[in-house]
Amino acid sequence: MLAITWIVAAGTSFVLAQTAPAKPQPQSGNQPQIEAATKEALLQYSAALESLDANQVKKIHPSVDVEGLKRAFRDMRELQVDIDDVRVLSTEGAVARVSCRVTQTLTPKAGAKQTSAVTRVLRLRRQEAVWLIDGFER
Numbered sequence: 001m002l003a004i005t006w007i008v009a010a011g012t013s014f015v016l017a018q019t020a021p022a023k024p025q026p027q028s029g030n031q032p033q034i035e036a037a038t039k040e041a042l043l044q045y046s047a048a049l050e051s052l053d054a055n056q057v058k059k060i061h062p063s064v065d066v067e068g069l070k071r072a073f074r075d076m077r078e079l080q081v082d083i084d085d086v087r088v089l090s091t092e093g094a095v096a097r098v099s100c101r102v103t104q105t106l107t108p109k110a111g112a113k114q115t116s117a118v119t120r121v122l123r124l125r126r127q128e129a130v131w132l133i134d135g136f137e138r
Contacts, residue, residue: 035088041131046081061133078107094126
């Protein structure tokens with residue numbers, strides 16, 4: 001089963017990523033440090049989305065469909081993204097599974113402002129000293 005990550009723009013859904021769910025992973029040590037680092041990565045992700053710059057988003061989410069995201073961003077005047085209730089579900093080596101609540105408020109160039117809130121489970125992968133979004137499970 002594939003999980004789909006999307007943004008709604010002017011009533012149309014744009015697929016940002018499709019990934020297969022990962023198997024649950026056991027907890028490991030350094031939980032507070034991992035939690036702080038993954039929260040920082042998610043803050044960078046929300047700021048990149050709010051910039052409406054697909055290339056900035058790609059820096060934190062390397063597998064994102066940049067061209068699809070550029071098309072979605074062209075229809076937007078503003079995008080506000082709040083990520084909270086971040087919880088590290090599991091870690092194994094350089095991979096962390098994180099649950100968070102994502103609230104997006106989209107102001108399209110034409111049409112009414114739209115707000116959506118969902119709980120997501122993401123996989124983040126540590127690459128050298130930073131955590132990057134590896135994919136979405138839901």
